[in-house]
Amino acid sequence: MVKQFKRRWQLGRVRPGDGSALAEYRLWQLFARSLFFIQLPDPVGDSHAFAVDVRYVADAKTRSQHENGVGKSPVALYRDGVQVYRANLPATFPVPGGVIEVATSAFGLKRMHFVSDDGREHALHPHRRSQEGLRARFGRRFPRTSAVVGVVSVVILLAALAVSLLQGAEAISKIPAVAANFGVFTSPIHLPTWAKITMGAAGALAAVERALRLRYNRLIDVVS
Template identity: 65%
Template sequence: MVNILKRRWQLAKVRSGDGSALRDYRFWQVFSRSLFFLDLASPEGNRSYAVDVRHLTDAKTRKQHDNAEGRPPAALYRDGVQVARSNLPTAFPVPGGVIEVAISAFGLKRMHFVPDLGGERVLRPHPRSQEGLRARFGDRFPRTSAVIGTVALVILLAALVVNVLHVAEVVTHSPAIAERVGTFVSPIHLPTWANVTLIVAALLSGVDRALRLQHNRFIDVVSS
């Protein structure tokens, strides 16, 4: 039921596109734009879809995205023509399913085609985008990429443990809680330089996972 209501809410935010053409991806947009592609078969024949996400769209423009002068955070293109646009998170309807799009503090966390019959797959990133460059690195150096991914996961897990212990210590030192359950002292107390290093490493790990569209609601909360 929750998933059904969530899907309806996301679909309700989608508005008709303005019919504009998909603009070419420029190298200076690598930190401000994500572009993904999906080829689907339809009764009219094979169609090429693209999802264009503008990360730096400001709040004012987001509110105006239904107007001609506004630029939506996310837009769906069919054969190079804008057919839908929406705020995020959203779900764009396409033949046979939907394209789910969502962002986190460090980039995309969802860019998946979800068929009506079940399953899902990630869309194909533009080769010059951040996600495309990271995917190309993974293809060229699969072992190194796997090691980086594992290290990123371990760092986030370590940061999660440290944060949970610290929060537990702070909460149980509240007089009202201490009287009922006692106090807890974290066994891990890092020096300032180690805390800073862990924070920076967790942020970088979060960025790497976002570029690979890897997201876990519990683990990645540390980096966001």
């Protein structure tokens, strides 16, 4: 029920596109733009190329302009190279046979999926020169190394989560009312400043690596 309400709300925020052509992906846009594609048939069986263009540098002014029908949108949907819809993030676009759901975290994309009317879903294909496309090519060329990198990312995030939970529990236990009833909990792990900085940086890199593969879990990616 909540998921359906959220989808209807996001569909209601979608605005008509301006009919502009899909811009070419440039190398200098590597950290500012993501571009994904999918082929979908329309009701009469004709296939169309859909593209989702995400612009990360859209600021509050840009989003405000979008709501008033002007300015560049944080995310736009193109059909056969022509902009048909645009929206703020997170977004849900109507397409033949279902919807395309787009969402981001602090470290990149966490969702770029086509969800069919019967509930099946799969990720869109990234532009080969985008961050996500380069990561996908690395995975295809070096599958074993890619798998190891993925496992390391999960381990780093789990370790960072465990340390955060222990420190949080210790801080809460020091509240007078809590301490009086349950005592004070002392975390078994106390990291020096350099280790905290290192773990924070490693956690950010791990979160980025997972975002490039459209991997997101509410538990281990809580930092994003």
